[in-house]
Amino acid sequence: MFGSESGIEWDILSTQTIFGSSSRNMAESAAKRRTDSGGSGDLNVEVKKLKPDHGDGRQEAESGNILSAFKTSAVLNDSAREKIIFIHGKVADQDAVVILEKTPIRQDSLDELFSGSTLKLEMRNDIYSTYRLQAPPHLNEIKTTVVCPATEKHVKKYQRxxxxxxxxxxxxxxxxxxxxxxxxxxxxxxxxxxxxxxxxxxxxxxxxxxxxxxxxxxxxxxxxxxxxxxxxxxxxxxxxxxxxxxxxxxxxxxxxxxxxxxxxxxxxxxxxxxxxxxxxxxxxxxxxxxxxxxxxxxxxxxxxxxxxxxxxxxxxxxxxxxxxxxxxxxxxxxxxxxxxxxxxxxxxxxxx
Incomplete structure (x- = not known):
């Protein structure tokens, strides 16, 4: 069901972070919110860091890059077709699972994608040519989900x-x-x-x-x-x-x-x-x-x-x-x- 993929450069621009018991259960259901792929630990992105909730679902937000100190332990699963990878590691000595998923290309952004990108030719043969396209950063997002602290159950859930x-x-x-x-x-x-x-x-x-x-x-x-x-x-x-x-x-x-x-x-x-x-x-x-x-x-x-x-x-x-x-x-x-x-x-x- 899952394959592997290497050599893809992804800029990380949109991040969702899940902390605390109620949000952690939501992450399980939805991975679902996997549902259902390998990874450097230095992710330079401004995110909203959620502190553990208060038992009633309320959470406090603060600015910060919680993934700047993420240390990768293992790639749990990945899918070349779905452009998603599940990574196990640690954030501030706490076990964490990070899910990186390439966001779809939007039709309403095609004009800007074509006009604002740079192309590097890789191969040309007759009428066929392939390029490496470098899109503007805001059109090259990765949806990022963080489960922290992750339990052994979470790690097994996302493992192939x-x-x-x-x-x-x-x-x-x-x-x-x-x-x-x-x-x-x-x-x-x-x-x-x-x-x-x-x-x-x-x-x-x-x-x-x-x-x-x-x-x-x-x-x-x-x-x-x-x-x-x-x-x-x-x-x-x-x-x-x-x-x-x-x-x-x-x-x-x-x-x-x-x-x-x-x-x-x-x-x-x-x-x-x-x-x-x-x-x-x-x-x-x-x-x-x-x-x-x-x-x-x-x-x-x-x-x-x-x-x-x-x-x-x-x-x-x-x-x-x-x-x-x-x-x-x-x-x-x-x-x-x-x-x-x-x-x-x-x-x-x-x-x-």
Whole structure:
């Protein structure tokens, strides 16, 4: 899935930094906000440094280059196709993961890109020629995400690993998956901070405040919001008792239909993208256990949009209309990485 790439010069101009427990969990979900590549430690860029939060999602910002003293330990993963690299190292003696991702070329910047860049000829043969283009700095950005302090779990999350496809029956969910989820007590406090507007309130694009069918719509951190070609939004529902696809019943149809309809309306209004150009889906397994829906542009191959993990919301709605307990009873398939604790539980049960 991931390859390697060397010899690319990237100027780092846009930086996002994630510190503290609630923001750290947000980084896990969204890497997602990877989701999903090797690296010098001296990154000359002015960034906003976030101090640990106060427990309610509030954070203090100060100016500074937190990466100027970053010491690289290892490249965890990289992708030549996606132009992304995951680096493990230390910032001020604290473990950190730095994610560098080349931002897409924007159509509205093409004229300036062509007129303001310099070209160095590398090869010419008949009608073909190749160049190394040096773009103006403000058109040559790298989105930078910092997870610090990073735990061993974070390091493993971003490390290249083999994946396995798991077959989960309804009985497996009750005897293996659900007990594992409950025992791990995965925190979704960062989600509650967003819902209660204690964190990321300025990023909310739309809210339906209804406690039963309402939701918040906000950009996923993988999207820099500068072009619609890689549009990626999340709808986080207000209901707090729906962990995943497995919990959905016919009683949730009004909620799902509301998210689908109003989400599409907002995207059409804001970004002029019709429903026919959207991919709207849920993940199973999800990266965090609070129901949320992904909205991406159809042509964007977002991490996790493959058939082994993504379930189209329209299919989910139709399945629940035909069988109120569809997701409670059916066998579901999903990929797990080699180091995932849930994969270990399936192996222990003799399911793999």
């Amino acid at each position: 690993q083999e994946s396995f496809l798991v077959e989960e029956t309804a009985e497996d969910y009750q005897s293996i998956t659900l007990p594992y989820i409950q025992k791990q007590s995965f925190s979704v406090q960062w989600v509650y901070n967003v819902l209660e507007k204690k964190a990321e309130a300025e990023r909310i694009l739309y809210e339906d405040p209804d406690p039963q069918v309402g939701f918040l719509l906000l950009p996923d951190f993988k999207w820099d919001q500068k072009q619609v070609d890689d549009l990626y939004l999340l709808a986080i529902v207000h209901q707090r008792n729906i962990k995943s696809l497995r919990d959905l019943r016919s009683e949730h149809l009004p909620l799902l239909q509301n998210v689908l309809q109003k989400g599409k309306e907002q995207i059409l209004q804001r970004y002029k993208l019709p429903a026919s150009q959207l991919r709207v889906y849920l993940h199973y397994q999800p990266s965090y256990y609070h129901l949320h829906v992904h909205f991406t542009k159809l042509g964007y191959e977002a991490p996790g949009c493959g058939v082994e993990r993504a379930h189209l919301l329209t299919d989910v709605i139709q399945n629940l209309q035909s069988d109120p307990r569809y997701y409670e009873t059916r066998t579901l398939y999903f990929p797990l990485r080699a180091d995932d604790g849930l994969l270990g539980k399936f192996k222990e049960a003799g399911k793999l």
